[in-house]
Each structure stands twice: as C-alpha cells, then as structure tokens.
Amino acid sequence: MHRESALTNGATPRVGRGATLDAVAHEAGVSRATVSRVVNGSPKVSPEVRRQVERAVDRLGYVPNLAARSLVTRRSDSVGVVITEPTGRLFNDPFFPRLLRGISAELAARKLQLVLLMPETEPDEERLERYLLSGHVDGVILVSLHGDDPLPGDLLARGIPVVIGGRPATGIAASYVDVDNRDGARAAVRHLVSLGRRRIATLAGPLDMAVGSDRLEGYRDALAESGLPHDRRLEAHGEFTYESGASAMRRVIHAAPDVDAVFAASDLMAAGAMSVLRAAGRRVPEDVAVVGFDDSPLAVTTDPPLTSVRQPVEEMGGDLVRLLADAIDREIRTVRHVLLSTELVPRASSVAPAQSRDNAHGG
Amino acid sequence: MHRESALTNGATPRVGRGATLDAVAHEAGVSRATVSRVVNGSPKVSPEVRRQVERAVDRLGYVPNLAARSLVTRRSDSVGVVITEPTGRLFNDPFFPRLLRGISAELAARKLQLVLLMPETEPDEERLERYLLSGHVDGVILVSLHGDDPLPGDLLARGIPVVIGGRPATGIAASYVDVDNRDGARAAVRHLVSLGRRRIATLAGPLDMAVGSDRLEGYRDALAESGLPHDRRLEAHGEFTYESGASAMRRVIHAAPDVDAVFAASDLMAAGAMSVLRAAGRRVPEDVAVVGFDDSPLAVTTDPPLTSVRQPVEEMGGDLVRLLADAIDREIRTVRHVLLSTELVPRASSVAPAQSRDNAHGG
C-alpha cells in the first residue's frame, strides 16, 4: 500500500549535470557502444540487452548530450528561421505567429529544433551570417527577404540548404514557398466584377516586393479578362499600412470620383480606405464595395466586416519545412517552388448594393 | 612543401565543411591553444601573433564549431523560449512578435541564441521537457503559462534557470516579469471617472489568468477610490475575444441600461462592445465612453479610435532576458519580480461628451 516510487528503490535518478553514456553502460553492464545503439534504436541489439539498457537509462534519467552527438554526426538537428522585418507587417498582422506555428509544428514532427533569428542591427546581421555559415544549423528558412540581401546566395554557396518564404524579388536560385498572391487578387477583383462593379480601384502595395506587385498584376488580370478598361486613375500606391491606405484612397476619390469598388492590397489599407470613404460620405458597401487581403483579425472587427483573401499561412510554414527537410535529408539540391492557393472570404463590405439593401432586411 | 601547397595557395577559403582550429593553427604557424585564445579574445597573446592568427582565420573563413565548444564549456549559449498558447491572444494581437523582438534583441546583445519552442500536442510537451531538462539550453523563458503546468517546477528542481513572462497563476517560486495590469486598469478607469462618467462597466477577462483578474481588481480599485458604488450589474465576464466582448456588452446594457462608460479588458473586447453599442443606438463616446487594453493596432482602426492602455511588451522581453542572464551568468538563484508600468493612450472613444460636442466643433 505504500507508494512504489521509482525513487525509493535505490534508484536515485542522477539529476543535475546529467548521466553520461558511460554511466549508463556501467549501470547496465555493457559497453558504451551498445548503449548508443539502444538509444538510437539500432536493430542490432538483442532484446534482453536492450531491456537492460533501457532500464538503466530510466534509472539514471539519461538524456543524450546533443553537443557531443552533433560533434560527431555533423548534424545539429536544428534549423534557423531568419526573420528580417523592420516593422511593417510584423506588428499589424498575425502573420508571423501563424507562420512560426506552422513551421514549429512540422519541425516538431521531424524532431528538429527551431532557432529563431531576428537581426535588427548591422552587427546583428554579421553575427547572423557567421552563425549560419558555420554549420550550426542544418538548414535555413528565410522569411520576408529584402530584395538585395546577399544572405541566401552566401548560404547556398557554402552548401547550406535554404528555403525562402515568399517569392524573393530578385532571381535567387533557391526554393521558395509563396502564396499565390496574383491569383488571390484576381479572385478578389472578379468577385467585385461579379457584383456589378465597373469602376474598381486598387490600393497597391510597394512594388519592390513580389507580394506588392503580384497583387497589382492580379488586379490588372481580372480587369482585362472582364473587358474593363485599364485606368491609371484607379491605381494608387501605398505601403500596406492603415495611413497609406487612407491617403491612397483619398487620391483615388479625387482622381476618379465615380469609383464604385476598391481592392486593397492589405486589410490594413482597406481599413484606412473605409474610414476615408466614410468621411467622404460614401457608404460601404452600397456606394463603394471594399475588399482587402490577408484576412487578418482586423477584417472581422471593421464596420462593416471586411471581405478579404485568406492565405494559408500555417500551411506555408509546413511546406517550408518539408522543402528544407528534403534538401537536408535527401540532399536534394533541386530548386523547387510551391505556390499556395488563397480563398476569398466574403463579408459585408462587398455585398452588392441590391443585396445589402433588399435582402439584408428581408425584401 | 607538399603539405603547404593546399594552404598557402592563398586566398582559397575552405568553404564547405569548415576549417577547424587545427587548420588555422597550421596556417598561422602556431598551436591550437593560441588560436583558441585569439578567437576567444584572451589578453595573453602578443599583438603580432594575434594579427597572424586573425589573418589566418580570415583566409580560411574559420568559424568555431559550437558543438565542440559547448561540449567542453558545458554552455550552449542559447536559451529556450517556450510559448504554450493554444490560440487566444496569439493571433489577434501582435503581442508575441513584439515580445520575441524584445527577447531577441537583448539576447543578441549578449550573444545568446534563441531556441523557440511551441509545443502543441502531448508528445510535443514530453519531448520539450526532455529537451530542456537535458541541459541543451542554458536557461528557459516561459510565456503564457497554464495555471497548473508542472514544467517550471521540474526545470527549477533540476537547477535550470527559469523566468516567466506574465505572473503565473499559481505560486511558483520562479522569477517573473509582468505588466502592471492592475495599475493600468486603475488608470483607465480613473480616466473615465475624470471624464465625469459615473456608471462605468467593465468587461472582464477570464479570472483564472492573472491578467484577467488583475485588470478586474484595478477596475474595482478605481471605483472604490472614487467613491463610486460597486455594482455587480456593471461587471460582465468574457474571454478577451471580440465575440465575448460583444456578448458581455449586451448583458451589461440589459442589466444596467444607464451605463455611460465601459472599460474592456482587451481591445478586442472593446471593439466587440462598440459594435453592440452602435447597434443599440448608443453613440461612442457621447453616450458611452469606451476604453480598451493592450493598445493593439486594432485600437487605431476602430471607429472611433479606441482609448487604450499600452504595455511595454518589448521591454518585458528585454527584462526577461536580463533576469535570466543574471541567473545563468552570476548563478543568482534569488526569485525576483519585475512589474512594468503601463501608459494610457487617450483616443476619441473616450472623449468627454462636453469636449466632443462643444470643443470639437469649436464652441
């Protein structure tokens, strides 16, 4: 009836600076080599010996020393995730938490560790490069890369596997995973067209980032395929932020007062646009329908809630890891690209005038 | 002669599987020990030799192998950051990006690496604990801890330094850094009182989290010190989310129709509340003033913009690292607590009726 603690049985677990392979070998009466085999699941160990060793491992609370292992295997079993984002999206959008979550989950499934690197200063960047180049990680995931960053090239040159989240602006010969921004934008604009809108404006993001130019291309695609004229006055540029969305909207209203729909390159821009529209006395969606991009939490809290394009961010994280793991494990050096499809999430900001007027209150 | 040919052929850096200490030693014509001293900045090296070695290091592109170093120093120079957050704040608030940024910056300044761990499943948690217990990190930062998590206790028992972000619900003998939520709430409610509001409601967060109960306490403090009666009908509970803020607001309006101000425990709840108020025909801030908490980006995009309480999240990250580093470097095992003060950011959602009516349009 007394509690049978594993501890009382003369089995004081060696806490503190852990037991070594050697200690376990002694305890189990075998050689280090055998213990190593058991720990690493080699099939070449007889069942009895295996059980012996496993008991000894438990008894001593043995956990392998990664440093020692990595010294000989030349593997660190960890991958670096580099996020170089000054501010921007980082704080206004749960993009990074979601991405990290996706990455982390897939990494965990493969028993890899995630080393997060967020360089901020110049010296940081230098140390970062040294760190990564020195093979202390088995591979690197690069997120939100600056156009001319030499990092991926340097890493690749040293034979360190690299994958990039988001299509890099310049043509680096590295694998990447990207959201199909162009197609997402196309779908958003098609949606507006299908609602009967004809004077559709876009508030585009920075064109030096793929995500910015892709969304603009998608907008143009959809207009073209719908036979709508391409009108420069309906295109304004900004920075993905609330304020820049607002000011872009002001410019559009001024240049093209007959605008009846807006496709914004981010939810934040869309929110800024809506506030400007309201101030200008335009009703959303009756007078002007609005669609954003990202499907951030913001989209649900605006008034009216914002139609937006959802990106599979977690999935992107998972794919990044899969690509990288292939490169590491199977030494696949082929450059591969993954394009993830988006999903339009319709909300009240883009309901057709007819619907919002008649249907909403049960016509 | 032969021996040198590979090396002296000048500038060819040994790319690929890096140069070793030994290689550098050869190149510079000194012993490994000397190279090690140079690399680690020991003062006991003559200037000429130092220069020699530094040149060799450059030439070979030498970077120390962390695994080998860590094997002998028993230091990994990395700290684990454990985030156990199912969903909640994680995706609706840039809390984690900001925190990670704060942590990362301070870590970088101390040349420590950040190993991010986000366990999601049960097996994840087990592996996590093994990983941390086995001394592969020098210390651990725990964020958004569940009330009854055994992890901090286990780690502490093994002598691994632990610091916690956010005051843990149960009384764990670990250092923590927290935002002074109670004081922040107090300030928010005082602000409402100073605006002449008398029927101030609160939409509280979950009480099983310190952050939830602290903010409620602060609310009560402020009412008490202002001599306002404590009225249960003015207290509704929710979950920090938009929807729960909305439904809590509905309950308050029903139970206390004369409510003239609301202090919500999060911006998200405040946003939910505002939409309900609007639907109920109450104007914000004229009829009901609203204050949120967190000063999330959301606060700027609501209509009207939301008065909120700003938390020094980056600073919190920095303090976490400082506390942890003290524990690691100086072996300080004293339990310490840091409480960071908040700042009220007034916006249009809480302007006094007099001001918003008379002043705004120039009385």
Add this chain to the structure above:
DNA sequence: ACTTGTCAAGAGAGCGATTTCACGCTCGGC
C-alpha cells in the same frame, strides 16, 4: 652570474557521443 619572476606559447588531456572494425559465438551445410 645565478636565481627568480613574468608572460607568451605549446602539449595534451579530456568533454560525451558515434561508428568502424575486429572479435567471439552459434549454426547449418557439406
């Protein structure tokens, strides 16, 4: 002139794992 002190530099012993290779042992085939 001989000892003593100082300080730069080298030699070598680990750190804790993996892994190759060699070694007995047991079997089945002839």
Add this chain to the structure above:
DNA sequence: GCCGAGCGTGAAATCGCTCTCTTGACAAGT
C-alpha cells in the same frame, strides 16, 4: 566434424574545442 556466415558486442578512434599545466625566453633582482 570443419568452415564460413551471421550476428551481437566491445575496443578504440575520432569529432573540434577548451583549458590546465608545462615549457621556454627574456628581464630584473641579489
């Protein structure tokens, strides 16, 4: 009844670095 084959196990060689201890050179003290 002898001989590889097959298989489990151990011995020992690394992996790349740190760090103590020792050595050697040179200057100064007596």
